[in-house]
Amino acid sequence: MFEIVAREEMAEGTVVSNWIRAPKIAQKARPGQFVILRANDTGERIPLTMADTDPDKGLINIIYQVVGKSTALFKTLQVGQGFQDVIGPLGQPTHVEKVGKVVCVGGGTGVAVLHPITRGLKQAGNHVFAVIGARNKDLLILEDRMRDASHELFVCTDDGSYGHHGFVTDMLKKILDENKDVGLAVCIGPVPMMKFCCKMTKEYNVKTLVSLNPIMVDGTGMCGCCRVTVGGERKFACVDGPEFDGHQVDFEELTARLQSYLEQEKQSYDIFKAK
Amino acid sequence: MAEEEKPQKEKKEKIPRQKMPEQDPQVRRRNFDEVPLGLSPELAQLEASRCLQCKDPRCVKGCPVEVDIPGFIKLVADGDYVGAIRKIWEKNALPAVCGRVCPQEIQCEGMCILGKKGESVGIGNLERFAADYQRLYGKPVLPPKADPTGKKVAVVGAGPSGLTVAGDLILKGHDVTVYEALHAPGGVLVYGIPEFRLPKEIVASECNYLERLGVKIITNAVIGRIETVDELFEQGFDAVFLGVGAGLPMFLNVPGENLIGIYSANEYLTRANLMKAYAFPEYDTPIVVGKNVVVFGAGNVAMDSARVAMRLGADRVRIVYRRSRAEMPAREAEIHHAEEEGIEFFLLTAPTKFIGDDKGRVTGVECLKMELGEPDASGRRRPVPIPGSEFQLECDLAVISVGAGANPLLTKTTPGLALNKWGYIVADPKTGKTTKKAVWAGGDIVTGSATVILAMGAGRIAANSIHDYLTMGW
Numbered sequence: 001m002f003e004i005v006a007r008e009e010m011a012e013g014t015v016v017s018n019w020i021r022a023p024k025i026a027q028k029a030r031p032g033q034f035v036i037l038r039a040n041d042t043g044e045r046i047p048l049t050m051a052d053t054d055p056d057k058g059l060i061n062i063i064y065q066v067v068g069k070s071t072a073l074f075k076t077l078q079v080g081q082g083f084q085d086v087i088g089p090l091g092q093p094t095h096v097e098k099v100g101k102v103v104c105v106g107g108g109t110g111v112a113v114l115h116p117i118t119r120g121l122k123q124a125g126n127h128v129f130a131v132i133g134a135r136n137k138d139l140l141i142l143e144d145r146m147r148d149a150s151h152e153l154f155v156c157t158d159d160g161s162y163g164h165h166g167f168v169t170d171m172l173k174k175i176l177d178e179n180k181d182v183g184l185a186v187c188i189g190p191v192p193m194m195k196f197c198c199k200m201t202k203e204y205n206v207k208t209l210v211s212l213n214p215i216m217v218d219g220t221g222m223c224g225c226c227r228v229t230v231g232g233e234r235k236f237a238c239v240d241g242p243e244f245d246g247h248q249v250d251f252e253e254l255t256a257r258l259q260s261y262l263e264q265e266k267q268s269y270d271i272f273k274a275k
Numbered sequence: 276m277a278e279e280e281k282p283q284k285e286k287k288e289k290i291p292r293q294k295m296p297e298q299d300p301q302v303r304r305r306n307f308d309e310v311p312l313g314l315s316p317e318l319a320q321l322e323a324s325r326c327l328q329c330k331d332p333r334c335v336k337g338c339p340v341e342v343d344i345p346g347f348i349k350l351v352a353d354g355d356y357v358g359a360i361r362k363i364w365e366k367n368a369l370p371a372v373c374g375r376v377c378p379q380e381i382q383c384e385g386m387c388i389l390g391k392k393g394e395s396v397g398i399g400n401l402e403r404f405a406a407d408y409q410r411l412y413g414k415p416v417l418p419p420k421a422d423p424t425g426k427k428v429a430v431v432g433a434g435p436s437g438l439t440v441a442g443d444l445i446l447k448g449h450d451v452t453v454y455e456a457l458h459a460p461g462g463v464l465v466y467g468i469p470e471f472r473l474p475k476e477i478v479a480s481e482c483n484y485l486e487r488l489g490v491k492i493i494t495n496a497v498i499g500r501i502e503t504v505d506e507l508f509e510q511g512f513d514a515v516f517l518g519v520g521a522g523l524p525m526f527l528n529v530p531g532e533n534l535i536g537i538y539s540a541n542e543y544l545t546r547a548n549l550m551k552a553y554a555f556p557e558y559d560t561p562i563v564v565g566k567n568v569v570v571f572g573a574g575n576v577a578m579d580s581a582r583v584a585m586r587l588g589a590d591r592v593r594i595v596y597r598r599s600r601a602e603m604p605a606r607e608a609e610i611h612h613a614e615e616e617g618i619e620f621f622l623l624t625a626p627t628k629f630i631g632d633d634k635g636r637v638t639g640v641e642c643l644k645m646e647l648g649e650p651d652a653s654g655r656r657r658p659v660p661i662p663g664s665e666f667q668l669e670c671d672l673a674v675i676s677v678g679a680g681a682n683p684l685l686t687k688t689t690p691g692l693a694l695n696k697w698g699y700i701v702a703d704p705k706t707g708k709t710t711k712k713a714v715w716a717g718g719d720i721v722t723g724s725a726t727v728i729l730a731m732g733a734g735r736i737a738a739n740s741i742h743d744y745l746t747m748g749w
Contacts, residue, residue: 024501257635259634261563
């Protein structure tokens with residue numbers, strides 16, 4: 001078992017942070033990599049990108065939003081309990097290098113994935129603009145950690161309850177207008193958000209990395225469940241990604257494939273909630 | 276007169292090969308219970324009595340791990356079932372698996388002298404009987420182990436080759452640790468071969484037997500990511516065996532292949548077998564349930580996929596294959612089982628594109644009829660499309676089972692390991708030695724997709740070579 005040693009509920013209790021004891025993974029993991037978790041014997045395998053690691057203590061941090069049966073089951077796990085299986089680190093680490101000015105955009109729980117990458121880019125000597133967004137103030141996560149990880153942080157809420165009233169793309173546009181020398185954008189969040197960010201950065205001709213979240217099973221390249229089309233080619237997000245050049249990604253296909261099991265997911269969640 | 280009567284009398288007494296009872300096809304096509312039901316002790320003894328106990332047994336030569344076949348069959352005939360399983364264990368740590376999934380007709384049974392004029396001894400059925408009897412009724416007995424050598428061996432991959440290496444080396448007194456990337460050991464035995472051909476509790480039981488012998492099995496360990504092969508040596512391992520299989524799915528590379536409802540066979544079978552999606556929502560992993568299912572390919576994996584789809588409730592399951600029946604790579608018995616369960620075969624047919632609806636779900640597949648042309652490099656007649664023969668098949672679930680390649684996840688992170696042009700590891704067939712010092716390899720990651728027992732045979736060869744290296748230095 002992989003023990004949960006610390007637990008925090010964020011964003012009105014819909015987002016949960018777990019620090020999990022997994023010393024070997026903590027030692028090896030680089031920003032951008034993910035783990036696959038399974039709560040118990042009847043559980044499914046769920047991929048989550050690590051939000052942080054503490055190699056000295058042998059801990060990894062995952063932050064997830066409760067959206068269905070498995071994440072609801074994860075949420076029931078308390079400190080001292082744990083996950084039956086944690087597999088990783090998986091996927092390619094983010095290629096962190098000094099490019100000058102970079103902008104990191106995160107939406108929803110994507111901010112958790114964005115955080116270690118943002119920090120890495122700052123440590124590499126870049127000037128880092130960060131933009132984080134959520135539907136409202138209460139759903140915003142990791143504001144303080146993102147402020148530390150960047151040079152300038154911009155906060156947006158859809159309803160205007162905090163920071164800029166509007167989408168993260170508004171702030172992204174402002175930054176790109178004011179800084180013609182931005183060399184890289186990293187955009188992580190819901191698929192529509194990433195799609196619109198990429199549309200914008202393409203107009204400004206700024207290279208853009210996105211972290212894709214297709215459905216996965218094994219996470220080691222043996223099944224092709226997570227296949228995505230990038231630049232017209234078939235890629236497996238679990239071994240070739242999860243990060244790709246956002247200007248090359250077929251977001252429509254990704255959106256459709258994410259709907260593969262909507263009915264079963266609802267059925268499974270309904271049964272769980274009824275218990 | 277007497278001379279004429281004698282052979283007639285012998286013919287009358289000749290015992291026919293005992294058939295193993297099976298579930299009725301009309302019933303079993305909708306459940307995941309095992310199809311063959313096993314021999315009773317009475318049937319097993321009767322079958323064992325057919326063995327001629329040859330002095331120079333050809334059957335043993337046909338077995339890739341050289342089980343003492345007449346030896347164990349004699350013990351079954353005498354009713355000493357525990358003795359029989361111990362005899363098998365001397366050479367084979369996974370008899371309940373081998374008895375079920377080996378293609379005996381081209382191995383041990385194919386060599387049996389009785390098969391020349393009549394029916395060979397049911398060696399596989401008897402092996403299975405002995406293993407099942409031990410598991411169900413036997414006391415926990417273990418074979419004797421050599422004294423500890425103090426040498427440590429890491430085995431990467433808990434599939435048939437890796438488990439064989441582990442079973443052999445633990446008996447020879449070495450300290451063995453098996454690393455497995457998935458959450459359960461067994462490799463293709465747990466994620467690939469369906470429950471109705473190989474119940475997962477049997478795989479778990481055989482792995483448990485290895486653990487009782489002292490093998491450490493560490494699951495959730497993706498070597499190449501969590502640790503490299505070089506780091507295993509740094510931690511004090513003296514030798515490493517790589518048995519990671521050929522787990523890279525091939526696709527058809529036709530338009531529309533990323534529509535919802537199109538799976539690689541690896542994904543479809545992993546969901547169904549390892550994740551028990553057939554028991555959804557009791558188990559959490561979902562699976563697309565198709566009414567009109569099309570499986571592409573005609574190997575054993577294709578038969579497994581088709582039979583799983585039928586059991587999940589399909590109305591029609593069709594196997595589409597671009598060559599003719601004679602070229603189908605699946606075992607005859609598997610094809611027969613599939614046919615009995617109502618699987619249809621569309622031969623000399625190749626897909627050209629998938630068709631989907633506005634939600635991105637597959638609704639059909641366009642195919643072309645083929646005819647066989649001249650033999651290709653593999654010696655098989657090459658399928659050639661017949662122009663203008665396009666037609667469509669209704670399809671809401673497609674499973675692509677056209678082979679697997681080498682997964683580069685491990686080999687990419689292991690410097691010094693020579694690979695061939697397809698990415699498989701280059702290893703000496705006589706020893707399993709790779710080009711990297713103290714590293715052996717065997718099974719599908721060396722040969723490409725083959726059979727369970729060939730992987731086990733490769734494991735045996737490597738284990739012997741590793742033992743020589745650890746005890747004599749070469």
